[in-house]
Amino acid sequence: MSFDAPIISLKHVSKSFKMYEKPIDRLKQSILRKKTYKEFWSLKNISMSLHKGQTIGIIGKNGSGKSTLLQIIAQTLQPTDGEVVINGRIAALLELGSGFNPEFTGRENVIMNGAINGFSPTEIKNRMDSIEEFADIGEFIDQPVKTYSSGMFVRLAFSCAIHVNPDILIVDEALAVGDMQFQLKCIEKMKAFKNEGKTILFVSHDGYSIRNFCDEAIWMIDGQIHQRGDANTVTKNYEDFMKFGLDTETKDDTIEPEKNASTHVISIDKVEFKNEIGEIKKDFEFDEDVYVEMSYRQFKEQEFLVGGIALFDRQGTYICGLNTKLDGYELPNVPGKYKLILKYEKIKLLPGTYSVDVGFFESSGLVRLDYKARYESFRVSSNKYFAEGITFIDHKWDFER
Template identity: 35%
Template structure:
């Protein structure tokens, strides 16, 4: 299904795709690529085609923050590369109004033989900055990247995190009208992720158009005001994130019944050190009626109290982080979740940055079955996660009734006498 192009004034449109599609060719022999270029010989070429993106129409307005979700290979990166003009469309026309800066897949944009400094000047010049403008911004770019003396080393010696930090610093410093980010920030550490999202928020507040591709659905839902679900080279959904994300999650659940992966904790000796510029989970405790859950102490539906306590450590120089807890089924379907920042809960910390927070579920409304608990540590606005462990533990629920399902919702039965009105 293609998204329909809505009519906007020309000065409102940042990106316009009209019938844009992309087809890739796979050749049996190297010479087939050449034969295909000549009409007289094209019939002798041996190849097959792969549809990277089916023809579609798409309009993105100035100032919109659009998130792209979809599985690997769905066509998200192809769509972004067409917008950035690093790929040419096989059909249709792409129109981009404004200066664009892109942070695409790791490895693109920089010359690995050049030093970081040389790549900064080259990339900024390509983005339209004069040498004097680059000189004025260079110290800011260098400081934001945090790579220190490596700025004068060849980029090929950089780690993936150093590469992304410098590339992001350059892309956002040129004050783009349109910023495109394709999963690259996922390799950054927690401290840099925080700085990155602060800068993205600043660009959003200044009116920049942002295309943000991420597998972190939480980030898409919190950062974006519009979401596109791409699957099989098509846009299956184009709406607000609150509508698109649940549909996509339900699709993923139907595709795979496997549980969410477990994020392993760091070594205990590392946990004792207060993180600089970041935050981390220290411990999570699950209690059912005051006891650690096991086969001897199951939770009783409608009666037991479930308590989850989370200990964390964060850089005291940063704002106090936010904590979230999820309860899910073994298949990975989230039954409920709660974030401290959404409910206005103020967290307190010791002078060394350590803190503790607990959440209580009285008269547990879950019906019989196995359940998992996940613990998440976010920035104070809930935009990006410092660390998460899901599942961190589990518990079992029993019940006396024969009710089926996952949760017992508050309800009221009312019997009507014969001849009475429905509301009587």
């Protein structure tokens, strides 16, 4: 892909914050002019450029500098060192509540947001109906924002962000607080922005979402860009690091699959394992065909539905993940009862117990419509001892003198 001049350019950008041990140390600092703080460098010498039309995912543990980087790009924070050049209008959906005055009504905040983005009163008025319609919060548009639920807040904030006609859209996981229907609505809008050639920065802990929506990914560690490249490679490396890396304090930062996450779009009813003649069974022989049959109900029309099944061993090792999008297999998009069947041909798994995650997603993979983790399991056995590990690889031996 070829790009024009960078729409975002950062050169040697660093950001430090003053960390005080006690509140009184701030007073001592101002009166005595004595250093009573420690410097924490949230970003360290970041240089990068982004071009028009790129969709970039940013991944990393909590505290790695992701949000600070986005705030500097959105120009709500100023860097301590370095240069930031932005060539376009930015709309940013960062931490919940940023940019809104809680004492103002939703409508007043919309007007203020539009004025900050350079729109005249007439332009704001012309956009108001569309903003109200997309946010869909009804009469609460004229109530103080401090009375809003988190879901209502993000509805209005996202609606404001997309209606300023941005060249650059920044989303920092704020959509996670919205209900499923609104998430789908937002994803469709983000996909439309992507098709229009706008630049999108998307922060998530979920590698699957980034792989399915983004062209590239940036993995951050301790305020620095650890790796940048194609989304599949970077997210896989990040996931391996989170599982097997040197840092052992990562459990709170990983996102577990949503269990029993029925969304009134689709619901998984049951999963059964069958042999080639359709018998339900839990025990299979090595080299036998295994059919995984997932029964589900679809309640609403959903275009480009993606179904997937992931296979794990007893220790939780991720063996193989398959989905209909990767294989180019199209599922029905109209309501009804269905069975999605995956055939593992002549399974080469070595004796042991194996479990499956099953799930359905919308087309970009950003929203789980229903997901059940370690939902069912089956066993593989063999009366022969011929290899060790997880799976058998066809092979032959040879010898040369």
